[in-house]
Amino acid sequence: MSEETNHKLNTENEASNNWIEGLKQEIATVLIGQEALVDRLIICLLCNGHILLEGMPGVAKTLAVKALSGALDADFSRLQFTPDLLPADLIGTMIYNPGDQTFSAKLGPIFANLVLADEINRAPAKVQSALLESMQERQVTIGDTTYPLPEPFLVLATQNPVDQEGTYRLPEAQLDRFLLKVLVDYPSADEELAVLRSMATTSPKMETSLVTSPEQIAKSREAINNLYIDPVLEKYIVTIVHATRDAKKYDPSLGSLIRAGASPRATINLALASKARAFMEGRNHVIPQDIKDLAPDVLRHRLLLSYEAEAEQKSADDIIAALLEKVPVP
Numbered sequence: 655m656s657e658e659t660n661h662k663l664n665t666e667n668e669a670s671n672n673w674i675e676g677l678k679q680e681i682a683t684v685l686i687g688q689e690a691l692v693d694r695l696i697i698c699l700l701c702n703g704h705i706l707l708e709g710m711p712g713v714a715k716t717l718a719v720k721a722l723s724g725a726l727d728a729d730f731s732r733l734q735f736t737p738d739l740l741p742a743d744l745i746g747t748m749i750y751n752p753g754d755q756t757f758s759a760k761l762g763p764i765f766a767n768l769v770l771a772d773e774i775n776r777a778p779a780k781v782q783s784a785l786l787e788s789m790q791e792r793q794v795t796i797g798d799t800t801y802p803l804p805e806p807f808l809v810l811a812t813q814n815p816v817d818q819e820g821t822y823r824l825p826e827a828q829l830d831r832f833l834l835k836v837l838v839d840y841p842s843a844d845e846e847l848a849v850l851r852s853m854a855t856t857s858p859k860m861e862t863s864l865v866t867s868p869e870q871i872a873k874s875r876e877a878i879n880n881l882y883i884d885p886v887l888e889k890y891i892v893t894i895v896h897a898t899r900d901a902k903k904y905d906p907s908l909g910s911l912i913r914a915g916a917s918p919r920a921t922i923n924l925a926l927a928s929k930a931r932a933f934m935e936g937r938n939h940v941i942p943q944d945i946k947d948l949a950p951d952v953l954r955h956r957l958l959l960s961y962e963a964e965a966e967q968k969s970a971d972d973i974i975a976a977l978l979e980k981v982p983v984p
Contacts, residue, residue: 670870670873670874671874671933671934671936673865673874674696676865676866677696677725677865678692678696680725680862680863681722681725681862684717684721684859684861684862685714685717686841686845686848686849686852687842687845687849688714688838688841690836691707691718691836692722693934694836694951695719695722695810696722696930696934697834697927697931697934697948698833699722699806700874700878700933701875701878701926702806702808703808703832703833703834703926703927704808704810704811704831704832704833705811705832705836706774706811706812706813706829706832706835706836706955707810707812707813707835707836708812708815708835708836708838709812709814709815709837709838709839710815710840713838713840713841714838715838716770716772716812718838719770720732720770720860721862722768722810722862723770724861724862724863724864725863725865726865726866726871727864727866727867727868728766728767728806729765729766729768729804730767730769731764731766731768731769731770732763732769732770732772733769733770733771735771735772735774735775735776735777735781736776736777737776737778739777739778739781740780740781741783743762744764744784745762745764745784745788745794745796746759746760746761746762746765746794747759747760747762748760748796759796759797759801761794761801762794764785764788764803765801765803765804766804767804767806767868768810769807769808769809769810770811770812771785771809773812773813774811774813774824775814775821775822775823775824776814776822778822779822779825782825783825785809785828786827786828786831788803789809789828789831789832792807805868806868806871811832826958829956830919830920830955830956832955833923833926833927834948834951834952835951835954836951877933878926878929878933881929881932881933881938881939882938882940883925883939884940886984887928887941887942887945887984888925889984890942890945890981890983890984891921891924891925891945892921894924894949894953894977894981895915895916895918895920895924895953896915897915897977897981898912898916898920898956898957898974899912899915899916900915901977904977905976905977905980908976908977910960910962911960911962911963911966912957912958912959912973913958913960915957916952916953919956920952920953924945924949924953925940927948927951928940928945928948931944931947931948942983942984946978946983949978950971953970953974954970954971954974955970957970957973957974959973
């Protein structure tokens with residue numbers, strides 16, 4: 655990359671990412687801690703990708719998504735997923751008009767820029783199937799007509815751990831449509847003390863102010879598309895994903911723990927997310943640490959573990975960490 659090109663990319667970066675710090679600061683007025691979670695939310699916003707947040711109830715998953723939506727000049731819709739939810743409750747349905755004896759479409763709450771799918775794994779398979787078309791094709795079919803979803807369109811889903819009462823495992827095909835799966839942990843003692851002081855009131859601050867717009871985000875996405883990623887790092891990404899499909903090549907003890915590795919969509923998403931992270935940090939190029947830091951979030955929901963892994967109490971994160979140690983870093 656020439657010095658002139660490098661300077662041009664740096665200038666474009668600075669001009670198009672200056673809203674990110676303001677967005678973080680605005681979210682921090684209602685969400686204490688959880689900096690890594692906020693970074694991942696912004697990465698998905700920049701990549702036009704969906705995100706799945708998993709954690710115990712009460713760790714601010716829903717609050718984080720609502721804080722993000724409040725800072726954007728975009729339509730927001732919240733859906734509480736329950737066992738009795740129907741596909742029509744999500745995408746809409748055809749309504750009969752007795753006056754002129756015709757049917758018209760009543761569009762559902764999925765028609766928004768940001769859709770919060772709260773406790774997504776409490777809804778049955780039919781609802782997940784209806785959501786799948788929206789996530790992948792960014793369109794909805796009602797009757798004989800297909801309706802495009804607004805742009806941008808992001809599903810920000812939360813789920814409780816699958817061993818909780820009344821939860822279902824999400825289908826593998828649907829999980830693969832999420833750019834990132836982020837595990838949301840409990841806050842530290844200091845953070846929880848700050849939460850207590852801020853939120854232990856009858857009227858806590860829950861709303862954020864507008865910081866940016868879809869037009870600004872679109873400009874930032876164009877800048878990300880022009881970011882440089884070295885061919886050596888592209889091969890590094892491909893090697894990491896291939897290692898999930900042939901783990902025994904890198905560590906014989908891991909070979910029996912994975913039933914199926916990550917799909918090519920993981921390769922694409924890891925490269926795109928790494929470019930978004932570089933953009934957020936003001937760099938015009940990807941570095942190996944971007945890839946290593948984001949690999950667990952991109953891969954953890956795409957690995958199918960074997961019964962041996964469950965018996966040995968090995969998680970997807972354990973296996974990913976072991977593979978990252980074995981794959982040589984450029």
